[in-house]
Amino acid sequence: MRIRTKVQPEVLGLLALGLDSDDGHRRVTQADGALVIGGTEETHGHLQQTLAKVTEALGRKGKRIRDASVDELSDLIRQSHE
Numbered sequence: 001m002r003i004r005t006k007v008q009p010e011v012l013g014l015l016a017l018g019l020d021s022d023d024g025h026r027r028v029t030q031a032d033g034a035l036v037i038g039g040t041e042e043t044h045g046h047l048q049q050t051l052a053k054v055t056e057a058l059g060r061k062g063k064r065i066r067d068a069s070v071d072e073l074s075d076l077i078r079q080s081h082e
Contacts, residue, residue: 011066029051057080
């Protein structure tokens with residue numbers, strides 16, 4: 001008999017994709033533990049702002065993206081849009 005244990009998800013980083021661009025530009029922003037790819041200039045900027053707010057909030061707690069839980073990141077991303 002094999003006993004299954006519940007595996008806790010581990011955050012390795014954040015990936016943000018903007019899929020609304022057809023202008024031929026390749027927009028890529030790389031940060032510690034995060035990658036923003038694609039999108040129009042406006043969408044890419046919005047994703048960058050969200051990432052900045054999340055990393056700032058984590059920094060105030062002395063954490064990096066990799067140190068945060070899935071739930072904590074989800075909450076911070078949600079809060080960044082309020």
